[in-house]
Structure formats: C-alpha cells, structure tokens
Amino acid sequence: MSEVRQVEVLIIGAGPAGSVCGSLLKRAGVECVIVDHATFPRDKVCGGGLTVKAWRLLDMLLPGIKYDYRPIYRMRCQFENDPVCEFRAEYEIRMTRRKDFDYSLVKYYQAQGGELLKGSFARFEQQADGRVLVTLKSGEQFSCRYLVAADGANSLIRRQIHGEPKLHALFLEQFNEGVIGDDVFVHFSSNYKPGVFYKFSSIGREMYGFASLESNDDVPRHKETFRKTLTKFGVPVDRICGAYIPLNTVPPTADNVILIGDAGGFANKLTGEGLYDAFKTAANAKRAIVEGIPFRKANAEEFRKMEHQVHVFKFFFSPFGWRLIRWAMRYPKVIKWLFDAKMKRETFRA
Numbered sequence: 202m203s204e205v206r207q208v209e210v211l212i213i214g215a216g217p218a219g220s221v222c223g224s225l226l227k228r229a230g231v232e233c234v235i236v237d238h239a240t241f242p243r244d245k246v247c248g249g250g251l252t253v254k255a256w257r258l259l260d261m262l263l264p265g266i267k268y269d270y271r272p273i274y275r276m277r278c279q280f281e282n283d284p285v286c287e288f289r290a291e292y293e294i295r296m297t298r299r300k301d302f303d304y305s306l307v308k309y310y311q312a313q314g315g316e317l318l319k320g321s322f323a324r325f326e327q328q329a330d331g332r333v334l335v336t337l338k339s340g341e342q343f344s345c346r347y348l349v350a351a352d353g354a355n356s357l358i359r360r361q362i363h364g365e366p367k368l369h370a371l372f373l374e375q376f377n378e379g380v381i382g383d384d385v386f387v388h389f390s391s392n393y394k395p396g397v398f399y400k401f402s403s404i405g406r407e408m409y410g411f412a413s414l415e416s417n418d419d420v421p422r423h424k425e426t427f428r429k430t431l432t433k434f435g436v437p438v439d440r441i442c443g444a445y446i447p448l449n450t451v452p453p454t455a456d457n458v459i460l461i462g463d464a465g466g467f468a469n470k471l472t473g474e475g476l477y478d479a480f481k482t483a484a485n486a487k488r489a490i491v492e493g494i495p496f497r498k499a500n501a502e503e504f505r506k507m508e509h510q511v512h513v514f515k516f517f518f519s520p521f522g523w524r525l526i527r528w529a530m531r532y533p534k535v536i537k538w539l540f541d542a543k544m545k546r547e548t549f550r551a
C-alpha cells in the first residue's frame with residue numbers, strides 16, 4: 202500500500218466549479234490538488250451559455266481569463282403557436298463550447314501552479330484528528346483538511362452523504378454542426394410543461410435542447426417528444442444526447458466536506474443554468490476555507506436563492522403564472538425591460 206499523501210485541500214472534479222475553486226485557492230496561497238477521472242480537454246453535455254452575471258463574475262474571479270465565445274443578443278420566445286416575442290438584450294449571452302471552455306479554466310488553474318491528477322474518487326472517511334481520508338479507485342489515498350466535492354451531477358461524494366438525488370431535471374440536446382443562426386429561442390408548450398424546448402446559436406453550430414424540469418426518469422417518452430418538436434421546427438433529427446441536472450440543493454453535514462456546483466445541486470431550478478452557480482459556490486468554498494468559517498455561512502445567499510427559485514418555478518408553471526407570462530409575451534418591450542432588469546439586478550447587486 203502506498204503512503205497516504207497529505208494535502209491541505211483536495212478537490213474532486215476539474216469542471217468549472219473545481220477548477221475555479223482551485224485557481225482561487227492557489228491565488229490565496231492555499232495548497233490544493235485537483236483529481237479528475239477525465240483527460241482534458243474533455244467534453245460535457247451542456248449548452249455552454251454564459252449569461253452576463255456568469256461571465257462578469259468569472260472575469261472578476263479569474264482576472265485575465267481568456268476563452269472563445271460567440272456573443273448573442275437576439276432573444277426569441279414563443280408560447281404554443283402564438284406570435285414570437287423578439288427583442289435585443291442589453292447584455293450579450295456568451296456561447297462557448299464546453300470542451301474548450303473547461304480546458305481554458307483548467308489551464309488557468311495550472312498557470313497558477315495548480316496540480317491536476319488523473320484519478321477516480323471512490324470514497325472518503327472522517328478521521329479522529331478532524332481530517333478527511335480520501336481513497337481513489339486506484340487505491341491511492343489522500344489525507345486532507347478539506348475535501349471539496351466538484352464532481353458534477355453524478356457526484357459520488359454527494360451519494361455517499363445523501364444517497365440518490367431526489368429531484369433531477371432531464372436535459373436532452375442535439376448539436377447541428379455548420380448551421381449558424383444568431384439567437385436564443387425558447388418555446389413553451391403544454392405538451393412538455395413543466396419544461397421547455399430551446400435553441401442556442403453557438404460557435405459554428407446550433408444547439409437544440411429540451412428540458413423536462415421535474416423528477417422524471419421516463420427518458421424514452423421525453424426523447425420522443427424532443428424528436429417530434431425538432432421535426433415541428435424543421436430540424437433534422439440527428440444524435441440526441443442527454444444528462445440530468447440535480448435540482449435538490451443539499452445542506453452541508455460537516456464543515457470539512459464542501460459540495461459545490463452540480464455536486465451540491467446548485468443550478469437554477471427554472472432554467473438549468475449552472476455555470477454561474479458553479480463559479481459562485483467555488484468562490485464561497487474558497488472563502489470558507491481561507492477564513493475558516495462554515496460553508497453554510499459563506500454560501501448562505503446561494504442557499505437562500507435556491508429556496509426562492511423553487512417558489513418561482515411553482516409560480517411560473519402554475520395555471521395563473523403560465524397564463525400571465527403567455528399574455529405578457531404579446532408585449533416584447535415589456536419582456537425586454539423585465540429581462541434586462543433581471544440580468545442587471547442579478548449581475549450588479551452589491
């Protein structure tokens with residue numbers, strides 16, 4: 202048996218949550234190691250859209266970060282066969298390709314002197330001295346003061362603590378390479394309520410998506426609805442891929458094991474947007490570690506926000522909310538104003 206390696210912070214997962222957390226810790230002079238079972242650059246099923254609050258937060262957290270993106274301003278949304286509500290957003294949505302974007306974040310971490318090891322997490326145990334003993338599938342062991350779980354939607358660390366996720370949304374996607382529009386399009390229909398069909402014009406391709414925003418494991422039925430919807434919008438059906446986003450946010454059970462990003466269930470309950478919350482929870486984990494305060498305190502605003510989103514979700518898909526929003530879509534100027542105001546409030550609040 203090899204010797205147990207001692208580290209201050211061990212991060213499992215080098216996705217956006219893990220690599221941002223690692224970069225922030227390195228910049229603060231905290232020793233950390235990231236372990237990921239993938240070889241980077243690796244892909245991830247994701248639209249790769251960064252709203253203004255996400256890209257601005259990232260720019261602030263990682264000064265000088267460079268990544269490829271396509272700015273999109275044109276927003277279109279539609280209920281059933283109603284007229285399309287279209288407007289130009291004040292702030293761009295940055296469309297990225299996750300394979301390249303995540304690699305840019307990993308390279309930033311490595312440029313701070315961060316160490317990335319290839320390995321697969323197996324289990325952890327709390328030690329009598331307050332440290333955490335982590336064992337990888339290879340048998341390699343680490344003893345750390347903090348274990349940061351950034352191992353994504355299928356987090357084994359979360360499963361070890363909390364069991365199977367209780368609520369997850371199914372997201373299906375199809376990429377059409379070489380077809381390039383210039384908009385974000387969202388379609389609502391009672392055929393797939395609570396859920397949405399959407400299209401993002403990304404870098405060199407269109408990305409079509411379908412979200413079933415409830416804990417529904419009937420994948421074949423949702424795939425069939427997605428196929429029919431693609432056909433309805435004249436999109437040739439190609440290879441469909443999918444992934445779950447865990448929507449139940451899990452509370453911390455120990456101060457030295459911190460769950461961030463998708464591992465902690467930090468994605469928007471209504472839209473599935475998770476990159477902002479991956480960056481935000483990464484920054485809050487760094488703060489908890491550097492200041493020696495519990496993550497539940499450092500991350501209190503995110504926990505509150507996640508609870509609030511459950512109410513917004515219920516309202517949006519309630520018969521009254523649905524009718525109200527559908528009616529409001531007749532007034533693109535009002536929708537633009539609401540959209541820009543929401544983006545501004547979320548981005549620039551103190």
Ligand SMILES: Cc1cc2nc3c(=O)[nH]c(=O)nc-3n(C[C@H](O)[C@H](O)[C@H](O)COP(=O)(O)OP(=O)(O)OC[C@H]3O[C@@H](n4cnc5c(N)ncnc54)[C@H](O)[C@@H]3O)c2cc1C
Pocket residue numbers: 213214215216217218219236237238239245246247248249250251255320321322323351352353354355356357372373374410443444445446461462463464467468473474475476477479
């Ligand atoms: C179809 C779809 C579309 C989406 N579109 C958007 C969007 O447009 N905008 C947006 O903001 N969000 C979007 N999201 C959400 C977004 O993808 C996630 O919230 C985000 O990737 C979370 O980042 P993360 O670092 O927590 O997890 P991940 O990006 O999943 O990274 C987890 C990392 O952990 C590693 N790992 C996992 N298990 C282990 C293990 N046992 N041992 C070692 N390493 C491990 C993985 O290899 C991976 O690198 C979308 C999600 C889906 C499914």
